Amino acid sequence: MTEPTGRSGLTMLHVGAFSGSVPALRQALADRTAVEAHDLMPLTRAPGLAGARLRAVREARRAGPGTPWTKTDAWTAALDRRVRARGLLGPRRPVLIVQTLPALVPPAGVRYGVYTDRVGLEGAAVGGVHRSRYTDGWLTRERRLLLGAHRVFVMGPSTADVLVTEYGLAADRVHVVGAGTNVAPAAADPGPRAADPPRLLFVGTQWELKGGPTLLEAFARLHARDPRRTLTLVGSGPDGPLPPGVRALGRVPHAAMGAAYDRADALVIPTHMEAFGIALVEGLTRGLPCVASTVGNQPWIVGDAGIAVPPGDVDALTEALSRLSADYAHFRARALARGAELRATMTWPSVAERILTELSGG
Template identity: 45%
Template sequence: MPLRILYINYGSQSGVTAAVLERLRRAGHEVQVFDPVDGFLYKRRLGPVQIPNLRPGPVLATAAAMARFRRHWKPWYVHTTVAFDLLTARCERAVAAAAPDVVLQAGVLFAPVRDPLRRPHPPYYLYCDHTRALNERYDPVPGLDPPIPFEGGWRRRETEVYRGAAALFVMSEHVRRSLAADYGVSPDRVHVIGAGANVAPAGPPPAGPREQALLFVGRHFAAKGGPETLAAFEAVRARHPRAELWMVGGRQPERSPAGVRLLGPRPPAEVGALYARASAFVLPTLREAFGLSFLEAMSYGLPCVGTRIEAIPEIVADGATGLLVPPRDPAALAAAMLRLLDDPARARAMGEAGRWRAAERFGWDRAVRLLLQVIERGVAGRAPLAGSAPDAAAAAAPIDGRQGLG
């Protein structure tokens, strides 16, 4: 039965929004999209320039972010309780206007309705790649934004949204464990559906030898381990003087050492062409909610070198489809890169194993199919409106403080 779905998101989310919407509509469902952050940011566009957004909501959110986060307020602009409540009010109006059968929300920077544990509302489902509790546990790294600080008021709101959902979809077991340990969400209500590659070949990758090139794709150079990659490549170049390092993404340094090509941002088609030509993919990321780039590289048959953090070990099978190293360890990174370049046959075998792993365990068709199976069963078996969390024990559990909340 076709459903009327209100999809609440914020931004393109690295291609996730477009991929999910395409498959929901392809399955025959009527989907409306609402982005509460649209028009809410501290700047707005006026013709070719950006000017301060002086609407009351953004002004209040700006003041709250400045007071809470000081000089780091811009990256955490929507991470205050003031912004959470203002965005939730926007969502609630959208839900009332759309009158959907179900709401599907990406992430928890806001709630689809106020007081989801106590007030009637259409059933809503969440699709998450991370939690704030995981962000709070990041190690401080020079040159990167600091970990977002704990705030009890935010944690209470976030927990209520999780507990009020009809079900939760996550990209990784890593996030599923956080929901249980940090928010008291029953693991039975959390479904690991993975994600998919946004850049993928139309068919099998080309056969034959690849260029002696390592490919790095990361929007944020420092956060994705760009400096460590450059340092490690010096040792690689000493043994393989013809090897090259191709680096795609933003915020790159102005100059590069010998053998390094700083390509800057590139459109998907050009990135796909680089995946098809390179010998291996390298991304020693320091912070990674999931790791879509690894799935892209694997879909092109590339062995991957990544860091042993967050969900990456669920994507890259260490020793089978690639190699995992500790973060911020250029020596270990160089050793892994050299292992692949020293043994092209083994690298090709790892890449082929990765291609099969990506096809069998991941993919947007698979993720949305699993998501819809849960939603359609839920809609068929429940009343149109829900007034409390489906998990009565979770709804009754305490939300204040850090016990059960990280």
């Protein structure tokens, strides 16, 4: 594909596959300009950084239980030095840093952007056992990374609000560009559907964090009233035998997820914390009403195509699922409309275009 005028290529730095999003974004960017992508994940095992890892582990322990060693000043400073030594943060062309986890601080003169689904203070604000953890040194480096960026690209508006109010970024430097999905939308408009009762689907790889126990308790109440109700779990599930009406599929490849969505009538993810909520976008683009939680960007994603409830509130979740069942035709119509909106905007090509336009612009 011919490279657009004014786009001289891009260096992309990321840590791992980011739930499948990185490969899709990298390809969408490569369709528009030359991309030199570097995965920093292998450096976590590099022999030459063993000393930094040990210092990072000690720093994490001092910060308290559950603090990852990758979110320390010791590790990210060492990572920064290695990245600079390899010449990956040069001024010859723009740099896109995916996620704030590496907390790199590019030198002056480097035009760079950050694309992330969440920032440290946003995750920490959740509180309790599910909050994000990091050391003070890591947070200082993350703040420097964000404040020095030419543009910060985020998936949803709740993250943008935190960047402006808590990090002090100018609003015109923060851009909500959304995200693409890992599952293609349905090939055809699925149209209205009568669901009595709706078949429920849960998608999430972290059972406790995603509100799985709360969902099982709420579902048990509903199943006791109507044994026809069903709930399918994808990604994770509880230990031990499953309650009546519940089945677990375990991990499902992205290529097979379309079928899982198509066998459901509604998506339920009552999570305690969510960086963005790509599964909600995937469900809505296939016409599924959603019951989500009130954290992060979930209410914005769902809109009026479902219901958002406080995380951990079994009574509220039970009521929401009952309401969804009683007025399913209404929520189905809204999900089809919201899904059409998301199909037009939440694609990796559109995300890539927005990022490149801003990084190569003024």
